[in-house]
Amino acid sequence: MSELVRRDPRKEWIARNRLHPQHLEVLAELGGGAVANEWMGPNGVMRRNPHAVGFIGPNGIRRIDRSGAQQAAQAPGRSVEAKDARRHVAIDTPAFMIAVVPDMAGGRLSSHDRDLLGLARQLADADPAQPGAVLAIVFGEHKETTFGEAGIDRLMHLEGERFSGYLPELSVATLQGVDREMAPRYWLLPDSNVGGELGRRLAARLGERPAAQVWQVEADAESATGWRCTARGAAGRNDISRTLPRIVLALAECADPVSETRHAAEPIKLSNGLPDVLGRIEDMGEVAVDPASVSLAEAEFILSAGNGVKDWDSYHYAADVLGATKGASRVAVDDGYMPRDRQVGATGTWVSARVYVAVGISGAIQHLQGIQSCDKVVAINLDEGCDMVKRADLAVIGDASAVLAALVKRVEQYRFEQQENRDAA
Numbered sequence: 027m028s029e030l031v032r033r034d035p036r037k038e039w040i041a042r043n044r045l046h047p048q049h050l051e052v053l054a055e056l057g058g059g060a061v062a063n064e065w066m067g068p069n070g071v072m073r074r075n076p077h078a079v080g081f082i083g084p085n086g087i088r089r090i091d092r093s094g095a096q097q098a099a100q101a102p103g104r105s106v107e108a109k110d111a112r113r114h115v116a117i118d119t120p121a122f123m124i125a126v127v128p129d130m131a132g133g134r135l136s137s138h139d140r141d142l143l144g145l146a147r148q149l150a151d152a153d154p155a156q157p158g159a160v161l162a163i164v165f166g167e168h169k170e171t172t173f174g175e176a177g178i179d180r181l182m183h184l185e186g187e188r189f190s191g192y193l194p195e196l197s198v199a200t201l202q203g204v205d206r207e208m209a210p211r212y213w214l215l216p217d218s219n220v221g222g223e224l225g226r227r228l229a230a231r232l233g234e235r236p237a238a239q240v241w242q243v244e245a246d247a248e249s250a251t252g253w254r255c256t257a258r259g260a261a262g263r264n265d266i267s268r269t270l271p272r273i274v275l276a277l278a279e280c281a282d283p284v285s286e287t288r289h290a291a292e293p294i295k296l297s298n299g300l301p302d303v304l305g306r307i308e309d310m311g312e313v314a315v316d317p318a319s320v321s322l323a324e325a326e327f328i329l330s331a332g333n334g335v336k337d338w339d340s341y342h343y344a345a346d347v348l349g350a351t352k353g354a355s356r357v358a359v360d361d362g363y364m365p366r367d368r369q370v371g372a373t374g375t376w377v378s379a380r381v382y383v384a385v386g387i388s389g390a391i392q393h394l395q396g397i398q399s400c401d402k403v404v405a406i407n408l409d410e411g412c413d414m415v416k417r418a419d420l421a422v423i424g425d426a427s428a429v430l431a432a433l434v435k436r437v438e439q440y441r442f443e444q445q446e447n448r449d450a451a
């Protein structure tokens with residue numbers, strides 16, 4: 027008998043439809059068990075039932091788990107269990123390459139980078155008989171450990187002093203070297219400050235007309251490349267649809283990030299060596315930026331205040347000393363302590379900080395939604411049972427003013443010692 031796995035679209039539909047009378051029975055049959063949220067699909071991909079979140083309370087009403095487990099599981103690279111369920115994919119002899127140059131803000135793949143890698147996978151995996159490989163080119167030092175989970179098959183890491191800082195001439199010359207040697211079918215860069223500039227420079231160097239501000243890419247049999255993209259034009263007032271060109275500068279959410287597979291992220295190098303570039307641009311180092319002027323959506327470190335903050339002067343002083351961008355809960359905003367543009371949450375700004383410190387914030391579901399993508403959450407709260415403490419990676423139980431004062435004291439002491447050491451040297 028043939029070993030081919032036959033798909034049963036009807037059963038798959040029932041497994042997705044929680045209201046179908048045979049839903050649980052079919053879920054169990056597909057290998058998930060009556061209460062499971064996940065089951066293995068016929069092509070080996072783990073399927074997740076999006077409706078099986080939370081639990082049914084004693085009165086029959088569905089309750090959402092606010093412990094943070096759900097958010098943690100959804101965040102990229104966060105949950106070990108989610109990682110383990112991924113299917114391993116190795117593409118030994120790719121039919122072609124898709125080159126991606128992620129921004130690596132703060133030394134890690136940003137959510138924009140992950141969306142772009144999702145788009146790269148979409149292009150690479152379109153023909154399962156002849157899959158392409160996704161090549162990521164990363165400049166400078168990084169702290170990322172989840173390249174494979176993000177969908178990268180080959181990783182070219184250009185490290186060392188030579189590649190740190192703002193070096194557009196060297197970066198473009200290196201990408202040109204990659205283009206000569208590997209001739210990627212597509213180049214994908216984030217249309218951000220860094221990636222947007224690099225992508226435009228690369229397009230000019232290669233003499234190609236890029237598509238900028240791309241927010242959607244779809245298969246289109248009628249177009250010359252088999253793909254069509256839609257980009258924002260006329261200062262965001264119109265959409266422009268065109269055949270997908272070779273160089274694509276894409277916006278965040280241009281595609282779903284990779285979530286079901288894990289790739290090899292095999293290290294590779296340029297066989298012809300790195301180019302020698304006599305740069306005309308010199309990087310004079312970073313300029314200190316006032317954290318208050320950084321938009322919440324882009325902030326890396328946020329000190330957010332809620333209804334538990336009573337001493338507002340100490341809160342503002344702590345944010346200044348720590349160099350943090352200020353955020354707030356809706357109550358703090360409604361009470362007039364913080365401006366409206368500082369509100370974090372479902373009806374405020376969705377933030378993706380590396381560190382989010384919630385001072386006197388209870389962790390209402392609307393607030394937690396806005397911090398799902400934060401890497402590390404620290405809660406300062408009197409109530410050890412509140413939802414923010416459950417969500418946090420680190421919790422300090424105590425009065426907000428006292429904890430902030432102690433934190434400021436430690437930071438000032440540390441800076442004083444550093445200065446003394448420098449003076450002594």
Ligand SMILES: Cc1cc2nc3c(=O)[nH]c(=O)nc-3n(C[C@H](O)[C@H](O)[C@H](O)COP(=O)(O)OP(=O)(O)OC[C@H]3O[C@@H](n4cnc5c(N)ncnc54)[C@H](O)[C@@H]3O)c2cc1C
Binds near residue numbers: 386396
């Ligand atoms: C449609 C809708 C949309 C909403 N959108 C948002 C949104 O986008 N963002 C948002 O934030 N909210 C939003 N809310 C409001 C949300 O439901 C909560 O009311 C709000 O987030 C609570 O703010 P809070 O945690 O600051 O205040 P509280 O819930 O009052 O919590 C205060 C916390 O401070 C702690 N505390 C008290 N005193 C101290 C102390 N001395 N030291 C340390 N801790 C202390 C308490 O233990 C408590 O945990 C929305 C609500 C609705 C209905």
